[in-house]
Amino acid sequence: MIDAEHLVTELYAISNVPTVIWIDENNQIIQPNWTAFGTDTFVEFTGVESGPQKDLIRRWVTNGDVMMTADAATDAVHDLSPEEEQARLYFRIGAHLRRAGDEPGAERNFAMAVELAPYDWTVRRAAMPLRGADPFGEEFFTMYGEWQEAGSPYHGVPSR
């Protein structure tokens, strides 16, 4: 599924990817926002192996084993701030204007979005390739450093 408008990041308060959510047969969230990897492509950078994470998912699917209680799950994700909400909307306008060929308009909105949510990867890093920057380049490492200095904010359960 292609989420050109970043709707899912708004609905589920997702601030980085990959983020994985377990949802049961009744559309109840069993495991909220969790940083989990499908491969080991970036294991040297993240230090997180995908195998144990996929084992946890298999155990939930086959046995119903969960990672956290429902009470813990309800405390795991904090809501988006008003600035983070607005950033998503400016990002959406920026992407729309870029598709329409209005590069200055796109840049104006992407810049506003990044100013509002400087530590949100779904905003700032996602905007990098749309603003002509390399999402694996200098801008990425600048953001990574700033994000770490800010305490590595994440709406959900980090990898472990």
Add this chain to the structure above:
Amino acid sequence: MSDSQNAQSMCALIAGGPFIDANQLPEALGWELKPQGLCQDDVCVPVADVAALKEDSGDRLDVLAVAATLDRPAVHDDVANIVAVGAPRASRRQAINDLVAPDFALPDLAGSLVALNDFRGKKKLLVAFSSW
């Protein structure tokens, strides 16, 4: 309007500025201004002061005021004159506080809409990632 269609109207981009005719509201946001308030299907949000939803001089609706009444975030790029209206905050708060997964519909690689609710009755792994 189906749940999936509701999900589609969750993120709206409205060109032409913050003021629209009332008859454009259903297409723009999926809601309609009626005597009993802002309504979607059989759900109505009472509006105490309808005039507060309208432009100062005229009868058009202020989308920013409508969005605020519906507890949806909105921003206006006054250069391009585009308003973006986000999803109802209640959907996200239900997810965070009550662990109820909000429905949404998105196109697959073939362009066909796929909704979370299409998979009701099955366990689902929602994986958000980017190709960067």
